[in-house]
Amino acid sequence: MKLIIGGFAQGKLEYVLEQVAKELEKEHPETEDINRQCEDECLILDEQTVQDKELQELIPGGNQKVIIVNHLHLIIRSFEEQETAWQQIRHLIRKCEQNHQELILISDEVGNGIIPLSREDRDYRERVGRILCLLAKEADEVVRVICGLAQILK
Template sequence: MKMIIGGAYQGKLAYAKKQNPYIHWTDGELCEGDNIFAAEGVFHFEKYIQSMIKKENWSEKEAIDFASKLTKKCPDIVIVTQEIGYGLVPIDAFERRYRELTGRICTVLAANSDQVDRVVCGIGVTIKGGDTK
């Protein structure tokens, strides 16, 4: 598994496509339910989580179980996700819960990823794994 993370509008998807030119990409905002388990690469992963929290009303345990299932069933998937945990804490209860669960899920995925890259201004820096040559 590979993860590519970074803030909004930082060039994550362009970077991901350059690094992984031969995979089919799925938009997490449009992905429905278990279809994510058939994806080679997912961008807007945070939007997938948001929709699943809304549709399925995931608890923290269900969110962690999902992350564990994804790591086991999709060891070669590439996930592109926006870092949403920085900045002000939202007033809205759903937004706080969404941010919390997204962070928990991404923490599990990053721990189980072979490589994690952070993209800022279109420049990717490997923060875990990768080629050390």
């Protein structure tokens, strides 16, 4: 599993798609339409696709190589308890490991501002921060994207 973090509007998803396209190009040097290849082999999930479903239900049994979960911070926000969110994400990771080659999680870093006034916002930032720490421990690769540039943290 790869974890990609960074501030708002830093080009995280663009960076991920570029990397995935490079890998697919290596695997299929004969391909003419790399964008089409990406569409066929990648599935992108975000908070809109999640809604009230269990995260692991979203992972298809199909043959997509790469599962990308975008806006993970917003998905984490939709779970009120850190423990529930963490369990759901763990199930998602396990399910992906069984069925797909690669899982890429993308999250905003949200902890670097003024401490929010509302309890709810404070809990949200804390939850995202803690879960990112746990994910970073498990990840094979952790990348921070800043100004569209990748810093390999792990």
